[in-house]
Amino acid sequence: MRFQDSSTQARQPSLAEQRARQQALAEQERQEALAAEAARAAEKKSSTKKKLLIGTGVTVGLVGLVATFYTVAKPENVTAVCTTKDEIVDNDQNCDENYVRSHGGHVSGGFFFIPIGGGGGYNSYRYNYGGTGTIGQRVSGGSYTAPSNANVSTKSGKTVQRGGFGISGKSGTSGGTGKSGGS
Numbered sequence: 001m002r003f004q005d006s007s008t009q010a011r012q013p014s015l016a017e018q019r020a021r022q023q024a025l026a027e028q029e030r031q032e033a034l035a036a037e038a039a040r041a042a043e044k045k046s047s048t049k050k051k052l053l054i055g056t057g058v059t060v061g062l063v064g065l066v067a068t069f070y071t072v073a074k075p076e077n078v079t080a081v082c083t084t085k086d087e088i089v090d091n092d093q094n095c096d097e098n099y100v101r102s103h104g105g106h107v108s109g110g111f112f113f114i115p116i117g118g119g120g121g122y123n124s125y126r127y128n129y130g131g132t133g134t135i136g137q138r139v140s141g142g143s144y145t146a147p148s149n150a151n152v153s154t155k156s157g158k159t160v161q162r163g164g165f166g167i168s169g170k171s172g173t174s175g176g177t178g179k180s181g182g183s
Helices: 015-073 097-102
Strands: 076-084 106-108 111-115 122-129 150-154 159-161
Touching (some): 097 111
Antiparallel strands (some): 111 122, 150 159
16 A cells, blocks of 8 residues: 555554664664774774884884984094005004104194104104005005094004093193283
8 A cells, every 4th residue: 555544543562573673773783883883993093003003113213313312422443544644554654743843844634744864854653544455565445535534543452532522631732821912
């Protein structure tokens, strides 16, 4: 029947219809509860994943910071070899300030000058940092620029330069008389 007029009353649902309706409502409530639980679990998982990612990022950052500190803070060991102006490896003593001065020479700008016998001028020497070679051979590799953060020593074990953060072992005076002003 497709049409009912207003005078007709709806019949009461049968027992089977009532039971089916109750089961459908219960199933709908169960599906809503499962969906809500899944949403809460996804939110919790997302929150945990975010916290894990943040924690991992912080950990990686700290490890990088510590590694950088140790790389910068720990000076490397570099061997210096004394070379002539022709880049030939020579005795370490020729680059020793005390030895040079005791033999009438002088030191200037990282160069060591020792007078040549007979008044014919000076032999000049300087350190090569990180280069290799034996006395009489041309130095191989290295640089003539002193490394800024390294423990530099000669093959004989004499310390040429200590590594650090640019702090020298000199006192706070500039080498003057301590007086200021003119004459």
